Amino acid sequence: MCQEDDCLFLFYLNYLFGLTGRLFPFVGPNRAFGDLIAASGITDAMLDSLIALKDLEGVEGLPPLSVIEDMRYEKNTRKSTRAEMERQKLEEMAKERVRQVDDKGRAYGTGRRKCSIARVWVEPGDGKFIINDKEFDVYFPMLDHRAALLRPFSETKTLGLWDIKCTVKGGGLSGQVGAIQLGISRALQNFEPELRPPLRAAGFLTRDSRVVERKKPGKAKARKSFQWVKR
Structure with missing residues (x-):
């Protein structure tokens, strides 16, 4: 086997077992092996053949090939199980949500x-x-503001299917656009709980907590300092 194959194999073992310091001091701990694979073009089948060709017997500190394969299987199983649990949790939460409307159907x-x-x-x-x-x-005469207000509808593919009435106060035009967009998204999920996943994935249900930073004592503004002369 060539030197490049040996290097790839060492990276792979380090990725699996974190053996840095004992066997491979030149490899960093818990490095992302996927980036190396993507850059080199090595497939999983090629890696399997690489491991099969490499003789692990007699190498101090390394487990046998069967143990390596068992650990790979357990790792993939844990990952798939965790993803399945997350999916079931989201489905249960969606079932618990019910439509919330007033006496006028809004x-x-x-x-x-x-x-x-x-x-x-x-x-x-x-x-x-x-x-x-x-x-x-x-x-809102500016086109960018109007486009931002319509994004929750375009994201849920319901543009033109709703009547919207809103009142807004305080702040400037940019702040009012953000407030109305968040209110629209929350109202849509209250009317149709099935619209929550696309709205949440697009970030429309997340409150933007950024505000203007306060002015500090001894400063011209929040961070700007007064002009200073040494003498």
């Missing part, structure tokens, strides 16, 4: 961003969008 959601607070009601309709008693394209 779902409600509250959104906050910076200093802005938005209250949003959604119901099935033909796409009407009212913000503070104004059409949303009148209230």
Whole structure:
């Protein structure tokens, strides 16, 4: 076997057992073996043949080949079991969620961003969008703001299927857009719990907690210092 194969094999053993310091001091602990495989083009079948060709008997500190294969199997089994448990947990949580609507058949959601607070009601309709008693394209003349407000609907493939009414106060236009977007996403998941996974995956249900940093004593602003002269 060539020197490159020996190096790959050492990396593989280090990845499995963390033998750094005892056998392979030049290999870092717990290095990502997948990056090495992707760069070298080595497949799993080639690795299996590489291990089969390598004689492990008589090498001090290394377990036999059967133990290596058992450890690989246990590792893959634990990973698949963990993924299955997470999937079942998400399914159970989705079943527990029920539709939350008022007596008018509307779902409600509250959104906050910076200093802005938005209250949003959604119901099935033909796409009407009212913000503070104004059409949303009148209230937000900038195209980027309007596109951000429609992203929750495009992500869930329900664009034009809802009527939205919201009130927003405080902050500037950017903060109000973020608050309304969060309120829309929360209202959509309250009306249709099945829409929660795509909304959550896209990050629309996560509250953006960033706010303006406060001014500090002895500073011109939050971090800006006054001009200083030595003499």
